[in-house]
Amino acid sequence: MQLRQLPTRRGFLLAATVVIVLAAALFLAGGLGLSPWSVSQSAPSTPEASAGRGSATGADPLAADISTLQDRARRNPRDPVALGTLGLNYVQQAKITADPTYYPKAEEVLRRSLTLDSTDNFAAMGGMAALEAARHNFSQGLSWAKRAVAINPYNATLYGTLADAYTQLGRYSEAADAVQKMVDLKPGTPSLARASYAAELRGDTTTARTDMQRALQSAGSPADRAFARYYLSEMAFNNGDADQALTDAEQGLRAVPNDAPLLQIKARAEAALGKNTEALTDLARAGQRLPLPEYVLQLGELYQSLGRTKQADQQYDIFRAEQKLFAANGVTLDSDAALFEADHGDHKQALALARKSLKSRPFLDSQDALAWALHTNGQDEEALTVSDKALALGTRNALFHYHRGMIQQSLGNTDAARDDLTKALAINPHFNPLHAPKARAALTAR
Template sequence: MTLRRRPPRRRILLSATVTGVLGVGLFLAGGLSLAPWPTAPTGPSAALPVKAGSPSAGADPLAADITRLQAKLTETPRDEVALATLGLDYVQQAKSTADPAYYPKAEAVLKRSLALRVGDNFTAMGGMAALEAGRHHFTEALDWSRKAVAVNPYNSSLYGTLADAYTQLGRYSEAADAVQRMVDLRPGAPSLSRASYVAELSGDITTARTDMRRALNDAAGPADAAFAHYYLGELAFNNGDPATELTEAEAGLTTAPGYTPLLQAKAQAEAALGHADAALAYLTRAAQRVPQPEYVLQLGELYQSLGRNQEATQQYQVFRAEQKLFTSNGVALDSDAALFEADHGDPGRALAIARQGLKTRPFMDTHDALAWALHANGQDREALTESEQALAQGTRNALFHYHRAVIEQALGDQNAAHRDLTKALAINPHFSPLLAPKARTALTTLNGSA
């Protein structure tokens, strides 16, 4: 058994080496978040989240920077750079804590900064790009990124936000060009991690590993190193190697014991290796420390795969509540919410979310989510077209291939279904605790009827 993996995406790393005054907040992509940076707690409170302003929060540089900037703005409220930087920090804090209430705060201070200085305020423009990306408004994120780059075409961080927006809008060649420009300007962990992702999306796993290993070698501090270990583990797991993911997660935790995504990675690896109790313990700790919807949903599906349906239902209720909180703070729902509804909720709602999501985020995982939602509603011919779009870049993704196989089988194409089921399990036999067993059963049935 293993944890369900969504299509590969990136949390672009929190770097200590940001160019100029752009701050940590520009290293964001796709609305996903970095975990906070607490001191690793011990004892009975080890599974509890660390809150900014608590005694344990002193090791959190983001919280410290927010406090510093707030104090500075009390004295100089018209400091447009401080306002912009605070906005960037609020965006990152929303992602770090899974608390979207920081997004309205970010918008307020970023707009104040732009009101004070409009024409060449690339810091606030970059902040608005990061904000809109966090809220999954990627067309707006692209517009702000372009404005910022036009003002400061030599800032590598701005090309990162530009690349992120292009990626989520499905404009992959333009994203690759922006990443190359970022690497040319500043070859380091932030740019190399994005180069790794470009390679991964096109199915070039060897290059993706090489670039991420280079990012690890160029890590400026524990957060960069932890991020690189996390994604080296993700590359391994997504290609059927949970043992290597476990090794990378343990190496990252040695460097950065408080880096929460590594707990999720360790849980995923332990589950795939058959250690269900350990997987539950690590994933529960990750979800308690930072209740990312992704962690909550994975925990629910792990419980369900173990037959613990009441506990699974509790996690699904939390996931639904989190989705409401995000939408109330201006975040657009797309693939994760659509897949959840298709698998565990309302197929009609899944289809509505996925169709709307494709308008704002025509990324490959949104195409896959729409395909699955269409299948759940019996619209398999259209579903196959969307599934083909999801796989058009050559991405190695077991879930995508499984979805396409089920759709093909529904359309009566048993040979194509056999091919995609075989491909899904060859890429990653652990891709889902709920769907991988179904894939194996379906393949066995097809083999028996051949």
């Protein structure tokens, strides 16, 4: 989410940046974006299904729920619960459709709801927390989440929102406490998935996979099973097991055919296994289902790695256009945009974006993006200090180690560079179709 992103695990422009819950969804909406809101009978049954995810029957319960709530709000415009739930659903719809124009709509109805009830309206406050996280305004999201939890300290979903905000603000101990509270209140797919991610950030991949397997066992719908399979697949891929990643993705697609996140991770596994034609097809299908910047960028880099520069440039142009669309709808651009500019565009802009991202989202991904942007601008001493912070939790991330290895190389620290580049390829020899070959070339040249 990234919500792994992407991009690193849940960081794909967290708020469904064309999105995200978490996803994607993923850590979309600032985190996994997992749980249904138990605030009224009209709450959607599985909004946690994440971007590009449908039901086994092809029905769209969230769109139907939005229509019902819109009608209810027209008949009773002073119903704060209907307005609050509608606002939250708009945030969710933005993630599912990768359409950021839902964010202004969400804010309008959520603020109307709060005007009608600013005292006990935890649903609208939780909706504002999700909205601000989706727009990468994590400090504001944290404030709203705290207010909501203070009103309803027994709602597990609110603790998930709180945990997501703490995570993206780099407050990992407080995030872990919130996740534990969520698990205690309601052990299930949303809480166990967050517990999995907390373990993964610490580098404890065994616990992370165990918790995600538990999340899969707790899944009560095809969409929930697809969600869990996606993250199992991503964890396998990120740790160098492309065969297992492909197996998990295919099993998830049996639960929800044409699921965009599963098509995306399946494509990454296929590319790692040398199945480039299949990978291009599946990435294109994922992008057609959900035009996330993450997917567009991955397709562009795969094209570039295959020497198809014209197609790659077309994808990069789309990525830039999507960034403008999200910025125009209040989304703060962060690490993905900074890394894109560092690798494919304007190095000075990359540094400006990375510094801004770190202020609003002092998460590991932002530390790594700033380190890489500093490196591409020739500021390697500072880059190394920041890169160390990105790896301070012990996270197993091949891209982070690759970045630090190349920074060490530029500083003339030959042994340290070899260690980091070797570790990057040991974690995942296919972590990126452009950077992994550069890591191997740098080691061979020594």
